[in-house]
Amino acid sequence: MELVCKKSDISGEILVPGSKSQVVRALVIATLAKGTSRIINPLLSDDSSACIAGCRAFGADVLEKESLIVVNGVSGKPRTPNADVYLGNSGISNTFLAGLAAHAKGPSVLTGGESLRSRPFAPLCDGINDLGGKAESFEDTGRPPLIVSGYLSGGFTEIDGVNSQPVSSLIVNSALAREDTEISVINPSETPYVEMTLKWLSEQGIKYKASKDFSSYKVRGEQEYKSFEKVIPADWSSACFSLCAAAITPSSEVLVKGLDFNDAQGDKEIINILKKMGAEITVLPEGVRVVSANLQGTEIDLSKTPDAFPILSVVGCFAEGETRLVNVAHARIKETDRIKSMSEGLRKMGAVIEELPDGLVVRKSKLHGANLNGYNDHRTIMSLAVAGINAEGETKISTAEGINKTYPSFVTSMKKLGAQMEVI
Numbered sequence: 428m429e430l431v432c433k434k435s436d437i438s439g440e441i442l443v444p445g446s447k448s449q450v451v452r453a454l455v456i457a458t459l460a461k462g463t464s465r466i467i468n469p470l471l472s473d474d475s476s477a478c479i480a481g482c483r484a485f486g487a488d489v490l491e492k493e494s495l496i497v498v499n500g501v502s503g504k505p506r507t508p509n510a511d512v513y514l515g516n517s518g519i520s521n522t523f524l525a526g527l528a529a530h531a532k533g534p535s536v537l538t539g540g541e542s543l544r545s546r547p548f549a550p551l552c553d554g555i556n557d558l559g560g561k562a563e564s565f566e567d568t569g570r571p572p573l574i575v576s577g578y579l580s581g582g583f584t585e586i587d588g589v590n591s592q593p594v595s596s597l598i599v600n601s602a603l604a605r606e607d608t609e610i611s612v613i614n615p616s617e618t619p620y621v622e623m624t625l626k627w628l629s630e631q632g633i634k635y636k637a638s639k640d641f642s643s644y645k646v647r648g649e650q651e652y653k654s655f656e657k658v659i660p661a662d663w664s665s666a667c668f669s670l671c672a673a674a675i676t677p678s679s680e681v682l683v684k685g686l687d688f689n690d691a692q693g694d695k696e697i698i699n700i701l702k703k704m705g706a707e708i709t710v711l712p713e714g715v716r717v718v719s720a721n722l723q724g725t726e727i728d729l730s731k732t733p734d735a736f737p738i739l740s741v742v743g744c745f746a747e748g749e750t751r752l753v754n755v756a757h758a759r760i761k762e763t764d765r766i767k768s769m770s771e772g773l774r775k776m777g778a779v780i781e782e783l784p785d786g787l788v789v790r791k792s793k794l795h796g797a798n799l800n801g802y803n804d805h806r807t808i809m810s811l812a813v814a815g816i817n818a819e820g821e822t823k824i825s826t827a828e829g830i831n832k833t834y835p836s837f838v839t840s841m842k843k844l845g846a847q848m849e850v851i
Contacts, residue, residue: 430827432815433847440682441840443666445470445659447833454478455523457498458487462654466496473832477517481524484508503603505531516542522592526600529560533576542762544571550586551593557584581606581648589757591617595624601646602633608646615641619693626691661685663694664734665834671738672813673717674706675745684714693732724748729755737810740769743789744778756785763802772799772811796820805832816846
């Protein structure tokens with residue numbers, strides 16, 4: 428499928444869907460819990476569907492209703508699936524459920540699509556092995572399929588934290604280990620996502636200690652999760668696209684509703700970043716209003732918020748002078764190498780851009796339409812679409828179906844604002 432975009436004016440208001448990061452944590456904790464949990468306003472996407480399928484495979488009873496998911500948990504005792512657990516291209520689901528699988532006798536086989544099978548999971552496997560479980564990867568490559576058996580017994584592990592998801596998975600699942608667990612983290616990155624995980628533990632009454640610099644954690648063993656009811660907040664990562672589109676599209680005025688500044692999501696930092704660049708932003712009781720403005724280039728450290736990298740590389744094309752996006756080398760190990768995908772796509776559109784090992788240097792550019800590879804990466808596709816509605820001519824982006832991973836209503840939302848976009 429292709430996403431076709433043309434130069435557009437945008438204005439109006441939209442409501443973004445629930446947070447992917449929050450809904451996956453909710454599903455996994457509800458699965459581990461005793462009793463029935465209710466997840467309200469969940470994101471319904473490819474990633475959440477993959478996670479639901481995985482939770483069912485490990486024994487949870489999951490009922491999907493409109494704006495509600497009901498989960499009957501396994502009381503900390505997941506069953507061994509009777510078939511391979513297929514998780515599509517959901518790296519976050521694979522990571523959290525691999526940790527969960529270490530509470531089942533096993534072996535459990537976790538696998539997925541081409542993108543998932545290309546992603547590195549060696550740090551997670553090493554952590555599970557250090558803590559008493561058994562985790563192996565396909566032909567010892569560190570990539571899926573992963574074969575996981577129980578049981579987590581606790582102990583000590585040291586893990587590279589350049590990707591925060593394995594850290595969060597081990598923290599969540601260590602609470603059910605037979606003994607206490609200590610986790611030491613090298614290169615702690617994406618720390619707002621770990622904060623989100625710790626907030627879940629606190630809400631659950633789980634006993635743990637965490638260092639202020641996110642480099643070490645101690646989790647008491649033999650704890651249990653309890654059922655809950657939780658409203659999933661709107662997804663700041665998804666909101667970034669409309670917020671940034673409003674900032675760079677001439678004569679635009681957009682209100683993005685439902686955003687919660689008290690939530691732990693790191694991508695709410697997009698507001699401070701855009702303000703630093705000169706965007707006209709007003710925080711209202713009902714949402715965030717952005718009016719187009721003349722932006723100025725700046726240097727932006729994205730070590731904590733790598734998901735904002737693709738759309739900010741587009742913003743850089745419309746800011747005066749030079750924009751440097753740095754400390755985001757981990758953007759290369761997402762669904763695709765996003766530094767490469769954005770550099771390639773924007774260069775084809777006429778951007779003056781320089782690729783760095785850990786980011787990009789982007790200069791103000793006049794963009795034109797082009798035929799682009801979306802690399803089946805939701806954030807690359809949506810970011811290039813925002814570029815496309817601000818470029819002369821027509822832009823076509825391949826693998827448009829990748830949007831469904833986290834923001835299935837993206838095209839509908841942008842069209843509501845006036846964007847000329849169609850999936851063909």
